[in-house]
Amino acid sequence: MxxxxxxxxxxxxxxxxxxxxxxxxxxxxxxNGDVNTLDPISTTNFTVRNAAYLMFDTLYAMDETYQPQPQMAEGTEISEDGLTYTITLRDGLMFHDGSPVTAADAVASLERWGSVDGLGQTLFSKMESIEATDDRTLVIQLAEPWGLVLDALGKISSNVPVIMPAEQAATPASEAVQEPIGSGPxxxxxxxxxxxxxxxxxxxxxxxxxxxxxxxxxxxxxxxxxxxxxxxxxxxxxxxxxxxxxxxxxxxEVPADMLRYFDGVDTAEAVAARQSGNSMQLVVNHLNPPFDDPLVRQALQLAVSQDDFLLAAYGDGEDRYLKCAAVFFCNGPYATDVNTDRVLERDPEAAQALLDEAGYDGTPVMLMHVSDIPTHDAYYAVLKPMLEEAGFTVEVQPSDWATVATRRASKEPVADGGWNVFFTGWGFVDQSNPMTNVYVSGACDDAWFGWACSDELQQLREDFAVAETEEERMALAEEMQRLTHDLVSYVPLGQAFPSxxxxxxxxxxxxxxxxxxxxxxxxx
Structure with a gap:
C-alpha cells in the first residue's frame, strides 16, 4: 500500500x-487545486496567491499585529501635510533574472495592481501622481490626505501588490504573465x-x-x-x-471527516488554522439569467440553509465552524446582524413565491461542481436538492477548482463559457475591512466576479475611506451590509476554521x- x-x-x-x-x-x-498560473494580479485565486508568495516580494508587508512594515522598502518619508510619500527601496534587491529591482519596476507593478484591486483602485483614486525619481526612489503624491496608503501597499491577501519587472507589469491585468519573474526567496x-x-x-x-x-x-x-x-x-x-x-x-486543508487519519500518527498532525478562517460564500452572477433578476437572487437566499452546508462539510466538529451572516466577518470590528433574516432562515415556500413573482421561466442554474476540494464537493452536493426543492431548475457540470477559477472571469452567457454561481471562501483579513471586502464595492463592470452594481455602495465605500470616527465607520458598515444583502452579490454560508x-x-x-x-x- x-x-x-x-x-x-x-x-x-x-x-x-x-x-x-x-x-x-x-x-x-x-x-487546494492546481497552480495553473503564478500571476497573483490576474486572479484572486488563493492557490495562486499562496504559491506566488514563494517567489514575489512587496514594498510593505503586514506583521502579526496587522500593521504595515517596510519589506522591499527601506522606509518612507511622509510630508507634514500628509500628501507626499517618498519611498526608498532597500539595497540588494534583485530579480530572479539577475536584473536589479528599480523604482520604475515598483511604479509599473503598483499601477497594474491598482487597475484591478479594490483597495488599489481606491488608493489610485486618491493620487495625483506616482513616479520614480531615481532608481531607488518612488514618490506618491496624493490629492488629499489618506491614512491607508501603507496599509494598501502591504495588503496581505488577494490581490497582493507584488513587484515584478516593468516589462512584465506592462501586461494588462486581465492577462496572466506566462513566466513571471519575482525577487523573493x-x-x-x-x-x-x-x-x-x-x-x-x-x-x-x-x-x-x-x-x-x-x-x-x-x-x-x-x-x-x-x-x-x-x-x-x-x-x-x-x-x-x-x-x-x-x-x-x-x-x-484537511476535511473534518478525515481528521481521524492522524489518530496515533507521529509523522504528521492536523492543526486548526484559526487565523486562516474563511467566510464561505455562494457567489452570484448578476449578468446571466436567472440571477440578473433581483427577486430571483433573493429567492436564492431563501432557498439555502447554512446549517446544511456546515454539517455536510464539518459534521459534528462545531469548533471548526460558525453560523454567520455578517458581511464583515463575525467577531470582527464591523460585525452586525442587520438585514440577515433571508440569509439565516431557510424558507423554500417563500423562495418559490419570489420565483413566481419574478416570472421565473425555468432557466437552468448551472452548477460547476468542484470535486478536487472536499469542502466544495460537499457544498455542491447539498446545494442541488435545496435549489430544486425551492423551484429552481438545476444543471450540473463536474469540474475542478482551477477550471472554475478561470471560468469565473467570463462575462459570457453560460452556453458560451459563462456561469451562474460558484462557491469560494475569503478570510478575515479580506472581509473584515470594507476597503478590502470585494462584495461591497458595487463597482458594476469593474467589480469582482458576479459584477454586482450599486452606486449607493460605491458612495458608502468612498465615505468609509475618509470617515474620521469609529462611530461613522460602524454606521457606514451597517448600511453597506443592508444594501449588500438586498443586492445579493453573494450568499454567506457561515465561517469555517479548517485544519x-x-x-x-x-x-x-x-x-x-x-x-x-x-x-x-x-x-x-
Whole structure:
C-alpha cells in the first residue's frame, strides 16, 4: 500500500526532469487545486496567491499585529501635510533574472495592481501622481490626505501588490504573465512547471532577507530548503496518506471527516488554522439569467440553509465552524446582524413565491461542481436538492477548482463559457475591512466576479475611506451590509476554521491567515 501511495502522490513530481539527491532538501506542498498560473494580479485565486508568495516580494508587508512594515522598502518619508510619500527601496534587491529591482519596476507593478484591486483602485483614486525619481526612489503624491496608503501597499491577501519587472507589469491585468519573474526567496523553475501536475521553485541565492525576525508577512524571509514543489494531488485521502508516509510535507486543508487519519500518527498532525478562517460564500452572477433578476437572487437566499452546508462539510466538529451572516466577518470590528433574516432562515415556500413573482421561466442554474476540494464537493452536493426543492431548475457540470477559477472571469452567457454561481471562501483579513471586502464595492463592470452594481455602495465605500470616527465607520458598515444583502452579490454560508496537515519534523511554520513557507525547516 505504501508503494502505491508513493506512486500516486509523487507521479506529478516525477514528471520533472530531475530530483535533488537529498529528499530532506526539498519541501513538498499540496495546495487546494492546481497552480495553473503564478500571476497573483490576474486572479484572486488563493492557490495562486499562496504559491506566488514563494517567489514575489512587496514594498510593505503586514506583521502579526496587522500593521504595515517596510519589506522591499527601506522606509518612507511622509510630508507634514500628509500628501507626499517618498519611498526608498532597500539595497540588494534583485530579480530572479539577475536584473536589479528599480523604482520604475515598483511604479509599473503598483499601477497594474491598482487597475484591478479594490483597495488599489481606491488608493489610485486618491493620487495625483506616482513616479520614480531615481532608481531607488518612488514618490506618491496624493490629492488629499489618506491614512491607508501603507496599509494598501502591504495588503496581505488577494490581490497582493507584488513587484515584478516593468516589462512584465506592462501586461494588462486581465492577462496572466506566462513566466513571471519575482525577487523573493525562491525562484520559479519554468522548465519544470507542468500545469495539472507540479510547479517547482528553487532557493534564490541572491535574495537578501531583512534583518528583523519573521512576523507574519513581514520581517526576514529565510529560505532553508533548496527546492519547493507544489504537487497537484486531486484526491485528498491520497494526499493525507502521502503526508503521513513522509512523501509530502504539508496539506492546505484537511476535511473534518478525515481528521481521524492522524489518530496515533507521529509523522504528521492536523492543526486548526484559526487565523486562516474563511467566510464561505455562494457567489452570484448578476449578468446571466436567472440571477440578473433581483427577486430571483433573493429567492436564492431563501432557498439555502447554512446549517446544511456546515454539517455536510464539518459534521459534528462545531469548533471548526460558525453560523454567520455578517458581511464583515463575525467577531470582527464591523460585525452586525442587520438585514440577515433571508440569509439565516431557510424558507423554500417563500423562495418559490419570489420565483413566481419574478416570472421565473425555468432557466437552468448551472452548477460547476468542484470535486478536487472536499469542502466544495460537499457544498455542491447539498446545494442541488435545496435549489430544486425551492423551484429552481438545476444543471450540473463536474469540474475542478482551477477550471472554475478561470471560468469565473467570463462575462459570457453560460452556453458560451459563462456561469451562474460558484462557491469560494475569503478570510478575515479580506472581509473584515470594507476597503478590502470585494462584495461591497458595487463597482458594476469593474467589480469582482458576479459584477454586482450599486452606486449607493460605491458612495458608502468612498465615505468609509475618509470617515474620521469609529462611530461613522460602524454606521457606514451597517448600511453597506443592508444594501449588500438586498443586492445579493453573494450568499454567506457561515465561517469555517479548517485544519492544515503538516509533517511533525518541520519547525518555523508562521501563524498567519496566509500560508508562508520561508523560515520553515526540517529538524531531526
Amino acid at each position: 505504501r508503494h502505491l501511495i508513493r506512486r500516486v502522490a509523487l507521479a506529478a513530481a516525477l514528471l520533472a526532469p530531475a530530483m535533488p539527491a537529498l529528499a530532506q532538501e526539498t519541501l513538498r506542498l499540496r495546495m 525562491y525562484r520559479l523553475v519554468p522548465e519544470e512547471w507542468v500545469p495539472g501536475s507540479v510547479v517547482v521553485f528553487e532557493k534564490f541565492e541572491d535574495y537578501v532577507p531583512r534583518d528583523e525576525p519573521p512576523s507574519m508577512a513581514a520581517g526576514g524571509k529565510i529560505a532553508h530548503f533548496d527546492r519547493v514543489e507544489a504537487i497537484y494531488i486531486p484526491d485528498t485521502a491520497t494526499a493525507i496518506n502521502a503526508l503521513i508516509a513522509g512523501e509530502i510535507d504539508w496539506i492546505e 492544515v496537515g503538516i509533517a511533525t519534523d518541520l519547525e518555523g511554520y508562521i501563524e498567519s491567515p496566509v500560508p508562508f513557507f520561508w523560515n520553515l525547516q526540517r529538524v531531526e
